[in-house]
Amino acid sequence: MNELEVKLIDDNGIRVDGRKLDELRPIKMEVGVLDKADGSAYIEHGKNRIMAAVYGPREAHPKHIALADRAVIKCRYHMAPFSVEERKSPAPSRRELELSKVIRESLESSVMSELYPRTSIDIFIEVLQSDGGSRCAGITSASLALADAGIPLREIVAACAVGKVAGKVALDPSDIEDKQGDADLPVAFMPKSNSITLLQMDGSLTEEEFNQALTMAIDACKRINQLQIEALKRKYVSVKEQAEERHEPKEATA
């Protein structure tokens, strides 16, 4: 079959979706969207739509996985069958199992698990629509959900990927750029501790390209972290403003 060759970067340096090389896709976050979960967050990153839910600390099931000195953290990354164009079978794939593991590891260092021995903290990441960089958006929303649950954290973790597209290092690749690009580098970062908690690479980069990509990713993570903190506070600020506004008008007429 003849495939239409899409030019990933045009002559003006503009990408397929109109972005420049160092531009992030639009991001929207909302915290506390699920009433029944202890903590939850919903993220729209580009065309990604991801829901994260956190339960815990609660009793560990099965009991034997509980640790004597800290909480055990469980994480499930799952893609809904309708999240991609070709229906994805609901059974966990190898990719989902691997991503569940690396996402768990990227969040573990931020959780103060020593405060809750013999319990379990369960993280669920459900990808409702996927368009490249879903593991990063998953980490971003899961970290927010942990904070929303009131679980003590050292700080909130942000994640972003950088790709190599038509030979150039480009921030936050979309699905088509990831599939047709030459490399993909997802990074999760904790800005305050200046630590990387996830670093994976697909494809090939020269040392120089790698350094450039990593710097770009860390900078993006810092910006995403600001958005996370804003989203977390927004939920409480709006309640405060609505409540205090209801009260003020009455005082004026008294």
Next chain:
Amino acid sequence: MAVFAEKKQLVAPGELLAEGSYFPGENTYREGNKIFASRIGLAELVANKLIVVPLKGCYIPRVDDFVIGRVVDIAMSGWIVDISAPYPALLPLSETPASRGMAARKDLTKIFNVGDLLMAEVIAFDRTRDPLLTIRGRGLGRVSSGRVVHISPAKIPRLIGRKGSMISMLKKMTSCEIIVGQNGTVLVSGRQPKNEQTAMAAMFMIEREAHTRGLTDRVSEMMNRELR
């Protein structure tokens, strides 16, 4: 020496609260000579200590806490009680009033069965074992009437108020008996359903707006409107 957070400022995990010779209080931690928040909440400086009053969090039992729980299982020598904590609590037979006698040991379900609500006190809890309860004491034992309300345990201090001011106001205005468990479970008992509902509405309002100013006035206004 500097404090970066204003009084009652909303802070998120990882935010810098202070630098210098301050002490890290609850929901904060120290790294080097800097103090950071570990939970979302309102920052406060108490003497030399920085604390964060949390807006959300699970119930962690403390010795002498009064709690209201539900029996979920029956063990060899007692009952397993759900007190909405990450750990199931145990009420041993030995911690029930002595008048029960020897015969009771044959069938624990004759005393309390699965599903019963109990008012109890925490007598032991540490990192290595699950909380232990007692119902020996005044006012403790099985709950036989009233409505059960679940509030986030982080908001219970606000529900009680300074020296019990908020909860006294609720009790007085609705003429209801209100028993508050530290674990977030509250028992409401009134003569009329309307009074009970108003008390419950007040509790949910406090839960939602615990971090705002002028809450006491707004709650009393709302109750006045409802009870007219």
